[in-house]
Amino acid sequence: MTGTDRAGGGGPGGQGGAGEPGGRPLLLGVRHHGPGSARAVRAALEATRPGVVLIEGPPEADALIPLAADEDMRPPVALLAHAVDEPGRSAFWPLAEFSPEWVAVRWALEHDVPARFIDLPAAHTLAWRAADGHGDVDADARGDDQAPPGRSGTAPADVRRDPLAALAAAAGHDDPERWWEDVIEHRGRGAGDALAPFTALEEAMTALRETEEDGEAEGGEDREGGDGDVRDLVREAHMRLQVRAARREFAEGVAVVCGAWHVPALRRRATVAADRALLKGLPRTKVDMTWVPWTHRRLSRAGGYGAGIESPGWYGHLFAAVDRPVERWLTKVAGLLRAEDRIVSPAHVIEATRLAETLAVIRGRPLPGLTEATDAVRAVMCDGSDVPLALVHDRLVVGDVLGEVPAGAPAVPLQRDLTRAQRRLRLRPEAPVRELELDLRKETDAGRSRLLHRLRLLGVGWGEAVASRSTGTFREAWRLRWEPELSVRVAEAGVWGTTVLSAATARAQADAVTARGLAEVTALAERCLLAELPDALAPVMRILADRAALDKDVGHLAQALPALVRSLRYGDVRGTDTGALAEVAEGLAERVFVGLPAACAALDADAAEEMRRHVDAVHTAVGLLGDAPAPGRGDLHSRWRAVLHTLSARDTVPGVVRGRAVRLLLDDGELAPDEAARLMGLVLSPATPPADAAAWIEGFVGGGSGGGMLLLHDERLLALVDAWLTGVPADAFTHVLPLLRRTFSAYEPGVRRGLGELVRRGPEARGSVTTAGSGVPGFAAGLDPVRADAVLPVVRLLLGRHPAPDGGDLAGANT
Template identity: 75%
Template sequence: MTKPAGPLLLGVRHHGPGSARAVRAALDAARPRTVLIEGPPEADNLIPLGADEAMRPPVALLAHAVDEPGRSAFWPLAEFSPEWVAIRWAVEHRVPARFIDLPATHTLAWGKQDETALDTEAGEGSEPAADADESGDGANGSRAEESDPRAAVRVDPLAVLADVAGYDDPERWWEDVVEHRGTGDGDAFAPFLGLEEAMGALREAYGSGGHDRDLVREAYMRLQVRAAQREFGDDVAVVCGAWHVPALRQKSTVGADKALLKGLPKVKADMTWVPWTNRRLARVSGYGAGIDSPGWYGHLFSASDRPVERWMTKVAGLLRDEDRIVSSAHVIEAVRLAETLAAMRGRPLPGLSETTDAVRAVMCEGSDVPLALVQDRLVVGDVLGEVPRSAPAVPLQRDLDRIQRRLRLKPEALERELELDLRKENDAERSRLLHRLRLLRVEWGEPVASRGSTGTFRETWRLRWEPELSVRVAEAGVWGTTVFAAATAKAEADAVSAPGLADVTALAERCLLAELPDALPTVMRILADRASLDTDVGHLAQALPALVRSLRYGDVRGTDTGALAEVAAGLAERVFVGLPPACAALDADAAEEMRRHVDAVHGAIGLLGDVVAPARGTSTERGASDGPSAPGHGELRERWHAVLRVLVVRDTVPGVIRGRAVRLLLDDGELAQDEAARAMGLALSPGTPPGDAAAWIEGFVGGGSGGGMLLVHDERLLGLVDAWLTGVSAEVFTDVLPLLRRTFSAYEPGVRRTLGELVRRGPGERGGAGTGGSGIPGFAAEFDADRADAVVPVVRLLLGLDLVEMGGGADSGLGDNNLVGATG
């Protein structure tokens, strides 16, 4: 075993476990005085962190432009990456290690230059050129993941070599010739010499492979190798993509190499280590060294012997954890089948395809459903790396790390749901952190609907930490050094630049959720200014519900929302004044949109009255000198009911809005059953065009408003609809059918079935067994206190109340009948 003359060039495939093992063997054999590694030289001072016990791959070197943190590049490293093995070998043997690729200061500037050129070309109406990524890795695509998403067009060395060898799959060829072989006859350098010879032939045939920037990178690498040789002689080991080895071996002058580097664009760059994930390693989006099976490769690297048997044991354990019946016999048979398939296919050892086929046939009984779980959990994996606290980081990242540790909210690569009870201080702080990060565009958590509870004191989040979020944190660092300060500054800036009133109200809601009291004055001032200038009722109606939700959240979180309540009440007054004129002369689409606004305002007024009234306090508490205040609970509802009555009687208002106004008044008890029946009779009279009548019906009983149950329980209303529908002429019926179908198809199947049965029997034929004086089955003419009291225990159970919390008894003002009245 003789070391080749000159510097030891170890050409590798990035993220190749076979290359990683070979690099370790070659370094052990050569014992170089220094190790040079393909990577950005700005990270040289980060290499010693590779020896830190808290550093756990997968990790990545992150470079970002200081003045533009969003412009970034990653150099990911897994445990089975040859570069990581070289770093670990160097720090363990106290050998200096250096990165020798083109500095990130040029790489980031190239990315910016490309985007500028792309924008110019797109502006001229031409298709952007498909440039190759400037960070090609040699053996497997690009080495650094740029923010530029354009795919590279270049020669794939593995594909060419596999095709020459008669393989149709480059991955299978690589496994057969590298992953499934040792170091031959004990020569640790033989694998690299053979790969160098193959790459040399490819470089002779294809040159730079369609990527001229490789020539610049290789010129810089040659200069760094020469510098190391002057310092250490030929006891230099270079670990780089195999594609670059022939170029590093070729003879060129220092002047020629420096000429290639002259005039390169530059930006000021900063670097650190960040955690990476197996899932991110498996992606190929700009980072051409993505691999389909990082979990499998990690297993091959770590399994000292019998990798197939150990893999099948892992698979069996996973499936058993998912309650699938997998025995030791399954494992034995799967191993035998994988080995048989490898022999039949002429492979030296079973690869991923053979083990997958064996698992599908033996352990999954031919089903791809459990196999998908194996693919997700083992072949890819949910591993999230870790970096030590001593790694350089922006101040905002350090503050975030400190908060995460205090709240015991650890970032994880595996997606999980987090249930929060805002009545608990720790959960409330977690909620505030996640909302503040969302304001900063750090989308670690996504709010989802809570299961089993609709209370405002509960929140459910779906969490998953992606490596790109480290870039977002660095980018958000321009707003402040702490999460609180940065979120406050970002909210104020967003309020100033918000395009519309609804955007400002939504921002006010997010500020309350994130508890940013310092940002609220600015947001409220801009909100008041926008509300006073905006004359579009639709915009006002969109903004009001968000404000009212903010009031509710503020009540739950103990936030002072007095100013917000005043603005909301003023906004409601403007909606009351402007809504009737805005509802006149609308086409069908505009009328439907306005109907949704009416629904939203109706719900908001109900909630606004509930939160404004307690905030106002009694007249004694406020005092006579406090001046005017927001209208109280009753005042707001009375004003709103008056507006609805105006909408009911105006002929210029579309039928869908008039019908919804009647329904809302009926639900609030402001309109008696007889009045509602009379309004429907007028709307469905022969003098009303069928289209308008159908729209009125949709507004009154359409959608998920419970209109179906209203028709089930009110015989008169159902009779009116039935009489009108049977009186519509055949010519007109086809015009109103789509609208009617949309109205009634939204009902639950049981409601539709009951309505069909009632119509089949005919009006007046329902029987009077359960009919009282009201004419509605199941309802008496007067209130039945005994029957109401019987319901109270069930209602209390559903609401989570008890007699102690209610105060009990009639003296408390919350007696049984009052409770039924309130909840009913």
């Protein structure tokens, strides 16, 4: 073909038809992910029997087309392209069972007809996006010829963005989605010419493009979307060149399946030289391509990696239902609601079907659509409530269908190793959210935990750690959900190694070197222990020891200590040698003990509150570290108690820290209640500024640490707080009120109610702090044997102890 050869012709089949030598190409304009278009494409291909099928998509995927016939291939799936030198730069081409492109591929494979992709190569697409500063391409890199369904009111200037809205508006419809269902999705099967819908759609798109081009000519260069227009022109030029090449190669005829918006451009007469000129000088990068599983939920998203289909489950049902789609749909809905223990009988299904058909007639629709079916379900099966209807939308209208890809599909080595580990551990990727409880004492569960922690180190967030129902360190709880973009994260992580273990080890070592603070290194050490990466732990520990030796900030040291202690506990469960970790933790603790009193001096309110949190964290860490048996570690508790005594007695330490130190000593039994009451009395004396006294109270009974119960059961402390609060001068009260409100608002409602009742009774009813008794039932100085005996049976049941035959207590039974 010379440079003067032109592409062109009449209708979809031209004059000669797709099956005749020399016939013009059969252009089948479709709506991406449209079940009506998919059925029409299949009927047109059956009727014309072309010699080759050309499909809008990246040509690099031609070698992957035979995998679509594999018995293990289950849509929805997507073609994934990523840059070899930068795997995070990627693009997806999602295909569902009801996508016209997928139907065309399957038809070609079933009839032994060659199939090729003819869109702009992904090598240019990714490089072009990178040049513009975009990291990834949206999910549907074809550039859907329609905006996401359901968007209405598109202005004429947005014809390119949403041509369906313009066609619907011209037909008098304000909802392009419903218009498309009426004219395409609900067409009678086998009625009339198989090419008729494509002829009508091509005429409509031709008129739309002429209207847009006329508007551009009038508007000059002030129009928006110029970059998108240029890309469309380049893509269409490449497709025209591919169509010409196929016509020279296949005399039996050429069928082209592409977005309806591109059909007029492919039919337009253009020279080869002009098309090649548009493609000259495009940026290029090396790419790899493969098939990856996709989900209906991702298809339903308009942004990110979504295709913008609001109801993929409904579309899949329309495509699969051979007859009576509404009746079959309502039967599905009834089954779902019955599974959720709602009373739905066959009579409900019959009545809902009648209502949906009646609504379609009233609204002038040829058949009931999703809107009518939803209205009928709400009225008949859900009693007018949208709560069960939301479940129907989530489970059926959208759905959690996850596609499958055969094992023979190309993949980076890391992906193959991950797939093998998933099979070995029986941890299959699933689209629905899955709660997983692991017992680390079991080999399989321990392996699952290692895999999930290693993937988190690699940035593959398949699992999210959640709070376990058990408080034991041998238990872990995870929330799993496989998202399609995780395939990109796996490909991106492939630069660190060919297996999950080697990649996680290399990534941990690199992160330790680039960590900005001591807390990041300690957190990384904890994650290395959880992921069981012995080769990474040693260099991470060296970096941790060096950072700890050089860091003089007590706050950083206090922030790093809890993570190390947690790692020691996990090491005990997993059988990991944590000797080096224990030495670093002890060194950090010693440095915190020495530097904490001085670091707590002269702090403002925000810094004092942060230091209080550090004191709490160190106290918990020392408690755990001191419980771990090791030579020379037995006096950690005593040294920490000495630090708390120092903090509680220094006037230069902020009140919130002093109050917290007194409270921790009291809880540990290192401070007598009388001494705690004395210290509180000194702080709440008139000589102490009200703001400092309020901060001390917050540190002592605030922070959600059970301070409310302490006041509720210790009349002396409550009386001191009450007496001080009632004596605060009026001018100072407004300054301390926000702090006090923050302190007491953290209490549970029952505790606040009990404290309010005690305060309402007044000091006379509660008794004086100097008296032996209180005068309030339940707060007497001595033991009430009658009331104590009343709770003993319940206590025995809770402890699993049973009374002995002689009336005693079987202390050792069932404990």
